Amino acid sequence: MKLLFTLFLTIAASGAYASADVQTSRTGVPTDVAKILSVTDIRFACGIVPVEMVYQDSQGARRVATYMEEGGGCQTN
Numbered sequence: 001m002k003l004l005f006t007l008f009l010t011i012a013a014s015g016a017y018a019s020a021d022v023q024t025s026r027t028g029v030p031t032d033v034a035k036i037l038s039v040t041d042i043r044f045a046c047g048i049v050p051v052e053m054v055y056q057d058s059q060g061a062r063r064v065a066t067y068m069e070e071g072g073g074c075q076t077n
Contacts, residue, residue, distance in 0.1 A: 045071025
């Protein structure tokens with residue numbers, strides 16, 4: 001989770017839900033992130049799962065970005 005949070009802080013440094021308003025770049029990562037409000041907790045999920053990030057853009061609008069990520073709950077024996 002710390003790694004995920006650090007990743008989004010890095011994205012934010014470089015550059016209430018909106019009604020299905022998703023802004024993504026070519027890579028699927030939002031390009032105008034001023035503040036991250038929440039991110040789906042996938043620590044206990046296993047496999048590739050959808051993640052939803054709610055963020056505030058530089059204009060103050062709340063936006064939602066969704067993407068797929070591998071959960072951290074898979075255990076190997």
